[in-house]
Amino acid sequence: xxxxxxxxxxxxxxxxxxxxxxxxxxxxxxxxxxxxxxxxxxxxxxxxxxxxxxxxxxxxxxxxxxxxxxxxxxxxxxxxxxxxxxxxxxxxxxxxxxxxxxxxxxxxxxxxxxxxxxxxxxxxxxxxxxxxxxxxxxxxxxxxxxxxxxxxxxxxxxxx
Numbered sequence: 001x002x003x004x005x006x007x008x009x010x011x012x013x014x015x016x017x018x019x020x021x022x023x024x025x026x027x028x029x030x031x032x033x034x035x036x037x038x039x040x041x042x043x044x045x046x047x048x049x050x051x052x053x054x055x056x057x058x059x060x061x062x063x064x065x066x067x068x069x070x071x072x073x074x075x076x077x078x079x080x081x082x083x084x085x086x087x088x089x090x091x092x093x094x095x096x097x098x099x100x101x102x103x104x105x106x107x108x109x110x111x112x113x114x115x116x117x118x119x120x121x122x123x124x125x126x127x128x129x130x131x132x133x134x135x136x137x138x139x140x141x142x143x144x145x146x147x148x149x150x151x152x153x154x155x156x157x158x159x160x
Contacts, residue, residue, distance in 0.1 A: 049090035064151035
């Protein structure tokens, strides 16, 4: 019993139920949607693709292949629920890449690349998906960014 008394006192009761984060009044309605908007500097809205069907549709689109990633671009249909001027992004990194640490690092790098590049060089009305590729050595960030910009220019010509 002596050890029990030495524990710090908390305000949590044994029968208290956890608070559901979805019901929190601090969350805005945009966080409940299937796509999240990413703030941009240039005024274009960039949203994140969440649905599997949209990733599968992007896989049928045009592709640009580099040693570090594959960039897919797919123009959405005119009757799609997302506005025509919206740019969307998606990232896919499979377990072939490595363990969770390696996959998460690659996803963070891709998110940073897309945030830097898509607002200016992205194609309106198009879904952009980056698929990670396994390499022996991690590429320089500037080199990958140059490849992404080159790929976006190539895909813009192909889709027009």
